[in-house]
Amino acid sequence: MKGYVRLNVGDEAEMRKPHACGQNAWRILRKGTDVRIECLGCGRRLLLPREKFLAGLKCLRPGVSPPEP
Numbered sequence: 283m284k285g286y287v288r289l290n291v292g293d294e295a296e297m298r299k300p301h302a303c304g305q306n307a308w309r310i311l312r313k314g315t316d317v318r319i320e321c322l323g324c325g326r327r328l329l330l331p332r333e334k335f336l337a338g339l340k341c342l343r344p345g346v347s348p349p350e351p
Contacts, residue, residue, distance in 0.1 A: 287336060289313045294322070296341040301326065309345060 293310045300306040305323025312318035317335040320327045 287339070287342065289317065289342075290344070292345040294343045294345045295319065295335075295339055296343070297338045298340045299338060306340075 289310055291310055291313060295308045295310060297306050297308060301308075301321050301323060303321060303324040303326075305321055307322040308319040309322060310317060311320050311327065312329075315332055316329050317332055318327060318329050319335070
């Protein structure tokens with residue numbers, strides 16, 4: 283995806299390459315310079331640099347944001 287991409291916590295991201303569990307859908311848990319994502323198949327969490335995350339991003343779907351504490 284080229285250009286500016288607005289990321290929100292709770293959004294679901296479809297990545298180009300599948301995870302080892304076979305799932306390519308991830309949920310965004312944290313955004314910033316680094317992006318923390320969670321696999322929707324096995325629950326594994328990763329922290330990726332934003333540039334690497336955006337390079338592998340195929341599709342972004344709005345999700346449900348967690349409630350504010």
